[in-house]
């Protein structure tokens with residue numbers, strides 16, 4: 001029986017159950033892949049300084065700055081890879097960039 | 103009633119493609135395979151096929167278009183030679199790893215440099231580890247028959263791998279010979295429709311193909327891919343049986359020619375097998391127990407079957423029409439020796455590199471090889487086991 005669902009493909013899935021060629025029989029599943037653990041540096045949002053200028057959300061390559069009602073929210077650390085682009089782009093020093101374990 | 107015709111090897115392939123009527127053909131011209139897309143595009147222009155012909159700007163694009171079209175759910179074909187195949191290189195591996203049964207007509211030509219447009223096997227031999235099934239053809243008839251079977255083999259659910267049908271550039275690709283064709287409707291019934299289990303254009307199933315594959319899963323995918331190649335052997339034989347019922351023409355993993363009681367034998371690929379058979383006949387008339395093994399299926403490599411077929415041979419020559427630059431012999435030699443080792447030990451074996459860059463290989467060249475083997479049998483001395491025939495010393 002071949003695995004139908006990317007989510008059930010784990011590090012214990014044996015080769016006979018893996019999908020040929022790595023195909024994923026699902027769409028929009030990048031969200032299921034938690035890339036947050038790749039992070040060495042992490043952005044920290046300083047809410048008091050944030051003017052909600054909205055410069056940072058579209059620069060994030062991982063869609064890890066959620067936006068609701070035209071306002072950014074705190075980071076989605078499950079997916080933020082810690083590239084620091086948002087930190088660079090913020091004109092108001094409202095983002096700090098620190099070592100992951102700090 | 104089968105149709106008797108006179109066609110070149112390239113025409114034979116193009117006719118097979120017309121009869122199969124694939125969904126997509128993406129190809130770029132390169133000597134000596136150019137005629138295949140040329141003839142085929144005429145079939146497209148004449149409305150004889152429903153194929154979408156993609157005139158791409160390079161072979162890298164040709165193979166990429168094949169990957170896309172096959173992943174979308176279409177039966178896809180291409181043709182190439184030499185540097186064209188080399189330009190496809192990275193995408194060859196991707197087609198195989200994505201389990202896409204693309205069919206390719208590879209018209210063997212020396213891979214540059216030095217720049218040469220004539221036949222040897224350095225192009226497809228280099229692609230032997232790309233994960234493609236490789237079928238080789240002695241003449242136009244075999245090229246046609248292999249092309250018809252290739253689609254079935256690749257698309258079999260236990261296989262799902264791309265297949266390369268090889269023949270010798272100019273020697274068979276451009277030589278017009280008699281050929282027996284099947285009627286279009288018989289081919290249609292034999293080849294059937296391509297019905298992949300999963301494909302991009304299936305509105306009933308969401309799918310993402312070719313995703314990033316990190317250490318957690320990549321190894322398992324490679325293992326799965328390897329199994330398909332292992333499975334291919336039985337599928338190739340089963341389809342050959344079906345094909346024989348249809349045509350009366352028998353195919354196997356390799357052809358044994360007067361091999362059963364042979365004491366001296368050669369292993370060879372493609373058109374030179376035809377030349378070598380006449381030499382075997384001549385030697386047999388002299389009472390020499392000469393035989394020949396002609397490889398049809400090089401990938402998957404029929405290791406055990408070859409060892410069984412050669413077990414009784416005393417002295418063997420492995421003929422490589424590609425210089426492997428391993429400093430110990432050609433690629434076929436390496437696989438044959440590995441097949442024999444521990445399986446059929448004690449056969450005195452020599453490797454000949456021959457016919458590079460289109461150097462003519464005549465029956466007296468092949469006879470020289472057999473005479474060398476007889477000398478080894480007589481003296482018991484092998485001497486150099488990595489040799490050349492036909493090069494100016």
Ligand code: SF4
Nearest residue numbers: 060080081083084086
């Ligand atoms: S650090 Fe990079 S990945 Fe993380 S939120 Fe900022 S831009 Fe996105």
Ligand code: SF4
Nearest residue numbers: 050051053054056090
């Ligand atoms: S760029 Fe800085 S100020 Fe602007 S929304 Fe982002 S965090 Fe807030």
